[in-house]
Amino acid sequence: MKALSKTKAATIYEVARRAGVSIATVSRALRDSSLVTEQTRARVHAAAAELHFTPSRLGRSLAEGRHAANGIVFPDLVGPYYAEVVLGYEETAAELGASVLILTTHGRRDTVAAVRDLAGRVDGMAIISDTVGDDVVAGLDLPLVLVARPPVDGVDTIRTRNERTATELATHLLGHGHRRFVFLGDPQAAPDVAGRYAGLRAGLRTAGLNAPAVPCELRLEAGTAAAHDLLRDPPDALVCANDEVALGVLLAAEQAGLDVPRDLAVTGWDDLLAARFAGLSTVRQPIRELGATAARWLHGRIHERTADPDSRPVAARRRVLPTQLVVRRSCGTHPPEARES
């Protein structure tokens, strides 16, 4: 019969009694306040150590009026994309002394309630992509950073470049001689996708061309399924909303006995690890930096009022991080030196 391992945690009162001082003094000593004698400081630390005392976060947060935690809301974590954003976010948040709470909205029943609940647990939060509507965002009463999502009045927003690079991509594909284009993805579904489609069309317009958009979920299987139909009468180039879709298309093309890029050019977006091995031409984004910047901005927003309550609020920030075309095999035949392995 051993003693129970799950013992009740010691409180500041017990430490105080053991050290023979008041709780106020314990608090000061443990926070290295300069108003404590070295002697008492030592006594308190000793008592705390003996009792394995760790201040309760709840008590502390309640008294301080802050959580020392930030939230991040995203659709899911299936592709590497969001994982990378979260990683950059957590890393930077941790450096700045904030824990991170995550919330995925994908298969959730009441997203709005979940987001509101999260808002009650953090000092600020990042909202990625189209996870919650503008009205909800506007109604949240805490520092916010929008990531890869259309701006909302008065809220900081950070994105990666979609349109311009998509236009570049279009130009590149035109250079291969492709004329019949199809965009595979749903511009309605995500702002990023909308931007890519818009950029593609802008690029094609210069050649007097256009491309229909075939809605498609951002998953590999969806890409394969959509391709099965499209490949009966394949276009010259299939521009996919992201790499997962494009990889699905490659699979379907192989099954259909089509050669990429001879019979059909295919491009993606994100530069997943798999894209490299599939020889997929795609677009690379500084995803990690996206998350890191969000965390940094949030930290700034959270502390700016505290630091100087009289300072007028800084105007909402906007930033667009550059993206980069990655040319591989799948978009058309290139002279060897133009290719990247």
Place this chain on the structure above:
Amino acid sequence: MKALSKTKAATIYEVARRAGVSIATVSRALRDSSLVTEQTRARVHAAAAELHFTPSRLGRSLAEGRHAANGIVFPDLVGPYYAEVVLGYEETAAELGASVLILTTHGRRDTVAAVRDLAGRVDGMAIISDTVGDDVVAGLDLPLVLVARPPVDGVDTIRTRNERTATELATHLLGHGHRRFVFLGDPQAAPDVAGRYAGLRAGLRTAGLNAPAVPCELRLEAGTAAAHDLLRDPPDALVCANDEVALGVLLAAEQAGLDVPRDLAVTGWDDLLAARFAGLSTVRQPIRELGATAARWLHGRIHERTADPDSRPVAARRRVLPTQLVVRRSCGTHPPEARES
């Protein structure tokens, strides 16, 4: 001069005053206690709505003595592996009403302090892989689940099968006629890797063979670098600790002008998306289920004491989830029907 958007949140006291009742009644009404008149219930709800009142999580948690949040500790989120675990974990935790706090230990200075801090913010936590030492685990005074990590006395542990499937893999490779093996990975670095190496050796032993282990980080670049040396005198088969390493090897082999699997067989572990496109033979694990189970167990542990304080603690649980060999091109030439695309 508009009013500040960041207004101070309303408290239960203000709602009480506005509704003309006591805070006790507000609390009851909002939690749908049956001891409140329908009339007052309505009045309170109205007052709460007018003030946009949301109960403070801190106040609530402090009073209830629980966070309604779980933690999860993992090395990083670079590969898809941990992301998938976290995803399964968050999904299930959310269903069970718990928020999720994440903590990555990778580039962190004081891991132990960070883990202890996290412990103070949650009701229970999952610890993945070798992120913290046994002593620290044993010292944590809250419900815990160990994931993909050697058991610690009295703590629940869940893993995926390594040894047995690695032995299967060895047998399969021997069937291809391979005799000279090298294991690429550091058995010291992670318990999963150790298990895979042990299983491989067990399998080779049946043929009177052995395989040296060449330490290597679990990253693609590390695989490429390590392969550059090894490929001067290539073994028959290079068994890699995970897919990222194996993919790095494939890249190196291509650069060296070696054909896989003719000149060299290569295998990985994890079945990343990229593995499929690289034709890499590997092992698939129910990663998501790993995280989901951890969340479920944790929920059970957290609530078992509360539900029935007199119940004797359940013995530490152990579970090993099955894994599955995925045979593709890279391990050797197969008759077509034995292959999986």
Place this chain on the structure above:
DNA sequence: TTGAAAGCGGTACCAT
């Protein structure tokens, strides 16, 4: 330098 006490924002027991 130290202590007493007033919050922080709720929950739930005990009366009425």
Place this chain on the structure above:
DNA sequence: ATGGTACCGCTTTCAA
């Protein structure tokens, strides 16, 4: 059914 009030565990002002 409702109100008063004692916590929950800490920080911080105000006095001494």
